[in-house]
Amino acid sequence: MDYSETSEQSYLYREIEIPFGFPEIFFSRTDTRGKIQAGNEVFQRISGYSWSELAGKPHNIIRHEGVPRAVFWLLWDRLRQGLQTGAYVKNKSKDGRFYWVYAIITPCEGGFLSVRIKPSSALFGVVQAEYASLVQIEAEEKLPPAESAARLMARLAVLGFESYDAFMATSLAAEFSGRDESLQKPPRQTLALYERLMPAAARLLAAARQISEGYLTYRFVPLNLLVHAGQIGETGAAIATISTNYNTLSEEIEQGLERFLDAALKVSHTINVGAFLLATSYVQQEIASSFREEVPIEGVDHATEKNYLDQQQSTYQSEALKSLTGIEQELKSFFEMVSEMKRLASGLAAIRIMGKVESGRLSVAVVNDLIMDLEAFQDIVQASLSDILQANDALRMGTSRLLEAYATEGV
Ligand SMILES: Cc1cc2nc3c(=O)[nH]c(=O)nc-3n(C[C@H](O)[C@H](O)[C@H](O)COP(=O)(O)O)c2cc1C
Known part of the structure; x- marks a missing residue:
């Protein structure tokens, strides 16, 4: 036509x-x-x-x-x-x-x-629908691009993407694997492994956030307990000691949480960036080699562009490897934070038991309620830590398999 x-x-x-x-x-x-x-x-x-x-x-x-x-x-x-x-x-x-x-x-x-x-x-189908709706919103609401970008990020968060890096990693890995499948090429083990690491990293981050949110919800409990223990007087002496300990522990948790969340974010970021870089280096390798066979177009210097493509491919190949080896390091740093969090969680569990015994003895409604809040927070910490440990195991195992696959598969 x-x-x-x-x-x-x-x-x-x-x-x-x-x-x-x-x-x-x-x-x-x-x-x-x-x-x-x-x-x-x-x-x-x-x-x-x-x-x-x-x-x-x-x-x-x-x-x-x-x-x-x-x-x-x-x-x-x-x-x-x-x-x-x-x-x-x-x-x-x-x-x-x-x-x-x-x-x-x-x-x-x-x-x-x-x-x-x-x-x-x-x-890709999901993104097409998102684009169509955002184009309409931009026109109807005369949205400035920066505001529209914030809307797009909010939509990506609803779709389960923690950041644009997470979206890029998932989308490129999906497109690259889908393309390999359509071309009847054997799947890249490395990318398949990355595709499994990404949701595990997202789970780890979600669990770390749950602890942080739980802390925020219940952050005034230790202080309230301290105040009420003071009001009870002599009979509340034991609960006063418990509250003081709880308060100290809570301050430690607060100080540790930022580093803990930061370490979880770094794990997830390194995995996402690593997956994107690896797939990028695969695509760049393919264009660098197919361009060599291409008929030159007039006005484009074939040798210069070949150099650009080779250079880019080699840069991204080493960037991809750097990210890959960086995952182990980030996981190690995160695990140190997990050990610290586990120590704080056992402290919390001990205070919970003592608090429960004392509140049972005193039978003061407000103290009982506060101890129930402490229990709720400790349950969140416990459940999230157990999710984190599971995700951490999966990530450690996945990463060492990924390194092995990279060594055998290469680029
Ligand atoms: C290397 C490179 C490649 C690009 N490729 C495209 C493309 O294929 N299509 C496109 O619409 N914009 C592409 N852009 C973005 C354009 O520069 C531009 O931002 C976009 O077309 C929006 O244009 P507008 O602001 O005039 O609406 C590319 C930018 C760069 C740096």
């Missing part, structure tokens, strides 16, 4: 998707402001523009209105911080047709490099 260039036809073609295959990988390289410096044949062909029309143009030349402004705001916000970024992007070709890609954009010398694959996962 001939898709020519008139705007009337562009309007007619806007519902038509440009087909392209899983083996096709796009790449483009821009300067620091997003102006196109180079690209490959797939990018040029699917965009429908000639190379001379693309060269030097801002990358929004193929922007499709179906992508919320929030996505590009997030993209540039991250790129400015020097962070690799993954995103689903709908693009518009010269004739008005559209195509979806999963883009991995990384900083490179003098600008940025974007490598794009064909998305097909179940998550």
Whole structure:
């Protein structure tokens, strides 16, 4: 079919998707402001523009209105911080047709490099619906991009993603594995293992947060207990000692919680970033090798771009390995915090028993209630610690298997 260039036809073609295959990988390289410096044949062909029309143009030349402004705001916000970024992007070709890609954009010398694959996962369907609704909200509420990005992050949290890094890791791993499956390639063990580590890290973080939230809910209990023990007088002497101990312990818990949560966040962050970097290095390796076989397009210096791709691939391969080995270290630091938390939890359990005995003896309603609150907090700590220990075991085992798989599978 001939898709020519008139705007009337562009309007007619806007519902038509440009087909392209899983083996096709796009790449483009821009300067620091997003102006196109180079690209490959797939990018040029699917965009429908000639190379001379693309060269030097801002990358929004193929922007499709179906992508919320929030996505590009997030993209540039991250790129400015020097962070690799993954995103689903709908693009518009010269004739008005559209195509979806999963883009991995990384900083490179003098600008940025974007490598794009064909998305097909179940998550892709979810994201398409999210984009459609956010585009509408942006238009109706005239939302500034930063606010819209905050909405997008809130939606990602509802969908179970702790951060944009978590979303990137899950989405790229899903797209890469799905693509391998469609191409009937054997699955990458390393990525499959990462895909199991990610939910375990999310469980660990959720349990750590539960302790923190429990602490906040019940933070005034030790102090109230202390006040009431004082009011009871002589007969409340034992409960006064218990309250003092509880109060001291509670202060220790408060001091430890921030470091504990921080360590849990680092575990989950390192796993997410590691998964994203590893999949990124796989995609970059593929484009670096397929580009060698590609027919050069006029106006793009093949040797220079080959160097860029090789350089990027080697950088990200070592970054991926660094992250992978970093997981063990983060888990170790976290486990030290868990041991500290376990010590505090046993202190809490002892106070609970003593408190229960004393409140039974005194039979003062308000003291009984406060001891019940102490019990509730201790139950939360106990249950969350047991979840954490389970997740921690899974993470430790998964990480050592991942390191083994990486050693055998390589990149
Ligand atoms: C390396 C790189 C690749 C990009 N690729 C695309 C792309 O494929 N499609 C797109 O719409 N924007 C892409 N962008 C983002 C654009 O620069 C721009 O932010 C976006 O099109 C929104 O444009 P607007 O602010 O004019 O609406 C890319 C940016 C960089 C740095």
